[in-house]
Amino acid sequence: xxxxxxxxxxxxxxxxxxxxxxxxxxxxxxxxxxxxxxxxxxxxxxxxxxxxxxxxxxxxxxxxxxxxxxxxxxxxxxxxxxxxxxxxxxxxxxxxxxxxxxxxxxxxxxxxxxxxxxxxxxxxxxxxxxxxxxxxxxxxxxxxxxxxxxxxxxxxxxxxxxxxxxxxxxxxxxxxxxxxxxxxxxxxxxxxxxxxxxxxxxxxxxxxxxxxxxxxxxxxxxxxxxxxxxxxxxxxxxxxxxxxxxxxxxxxxxxxxx
Numbered sequence: 001x002x003x004x005x006x007x008x009x010x011x012x013x014x015x016x017x018x019x020x021x022x023x024x025x026x027x028x029x030x031x032x033x034x035x036x037x038x039x040x041x042x043x044x045x046x047x048x049x050x051x052x053x054x055x056x057x058x059x060x061x062x063x064x065x066x067x068x069x070x071x072x073x074x075x076x077x078x079x080x081x082x083x084x085x086x087x088x089x090x091x092x093x094x095x096x097x098x099x100x101x102x103x104x105x106x107x108x109x110x111x112x113x114x115x116x117x118x119x120x121x122x123x124x125x126x127x128x129x130x131x132x133x134x135x136x137x138x139x140x141x142x143x144x145x146x147x148x149x150x151x152x153x154x155x156x157x158x159x160x161x162x163x164x165x166x167x168x169x170x171x172x173x174x175x176x177x178x179x180x181x182x183x184x185x186x187x188x189x190x191x192x193x194x195x196x197x198x199x200x201x202x203x204x205x206x207x208x209x210x211x212x213x214x215x216x217x218x219x220x221x222x223x224x225x226x227x228x229x230x231x232x233x234x235x236x237x238x239x240x241x242x243x244x245x246x247x248x249x250x251x252x253x254x255x256x257x258x
Contacts, residue, residue: 007197008132011154012107014198018058019084019109035059039086042179042245043067052089053117062150062200062245063178068225070174074098075144078168078175080133080161081105081151085114085126091147092126102143103128104136108177114205134160138168145176153180153203158210162217171251175219177248180230183208187238209245219250 038059039049048064066087071077071094079087082103091101102127106110114128123208131137133148134157146165155161165175182204196202205213214222230243 005155007194007203008106011193011198015083015107016109018060019113039051044086048090049086052086053121055113055117056089057087058086060084060150061086061178061211062228062230063179063247065147065149065176065178065247066094068247068249069145069147069176071095071145072160073097074143077101077145077147078136078138078143079103080136080146080165081154082114083107083126083149084150085117085128087147087149088114088126088128089117089123092123095125097125097207099125100136101126104131104138105128105135106132116157134164136164136168140167141170143168144159144170144173146173149178150180150200152177153200153205154197156203158205159211159216162214162219166218166252171252171254172251173250174223175248175250177250179210179246179248180204181210181244181246182203182242183207183229183244184242186242190236190238190250201239204243207246208248211248214250218252220253222248222250225249 035057036049040046040055042061043064051070060083071091075093075095077091081090082105085103088103089103105116106133108130109129111128118126129137134155145257152158152161179201190196191202211222222244226247230245
């Protein structure tokens with residue numbers, strides 16, 4: 001329990017420093033000077049990246065959940081670990097003025113940054129809430145779609161995250177998560193590294209364990225809709241072939257009789 005708390009505090013401080021500066025850092029710890037290029041490298045189009053305010057594009061993440069979430073006009077969307085707000089602002093474009101997008105993040109500096117951007121650019125259909133994804137500040141059965149981008153792996157208690165996700169989704173709601181998982185086990189020294197936790201590596205679960213965690217929370221129709229390996233220049237030899245980016249879709253089905 002103490003270690004989980006220490007991990008969370010380290011991760012919060014790490015991303016707080018990023019939010020308070022112009023620094024960016026992609027999840028596999030290959031940092032570069034151009035957030036737009038980093039966003040394009042993980043699945044966003046240049047048009048998408050340039051359609052939102054520049055401070056929201058921080059080069060963080062491991063996929064583009066809004067691209068596969070099939071967002072519709074008027075829906076209420078929740079982004080788990082919303083960071084600077086990139087996916088929130090993209091989702092806001094898709095759900096329109098009658099829709100609503102909520103971003104939740106545990107890092108105060110990220111929330112403050114995203115709120116400033118939303119206010120400066122007069123977004124009317126978004127809000128950002130400070131909170132932990134293991135204990136969401138969101139009403140039960142109130143969300144049509146949940147999205148998240150390389151954040152669940154940062155949590156030491158992923159089962160709690162997915163139980164909360166299930167709680168807040170409406171019956172019939174859906175979830176599209178971009179995240180990192182592993183193929184096989186990671187070296188113990190990496191699992192113990194707080195820096196590797198903040199880099200979205202140490203907390204990654206083995207692929208089938210990750211899917212089973214979602215299933216045990218109550219979700220159905222769980223499927224990986226896209227995946228690719230992270231074997232890139234600069235990656236540690238101990239990690240090559242072991243880290244996979246996945247986009248997972250799942251549903252909270254209607255209860256019989258509803």
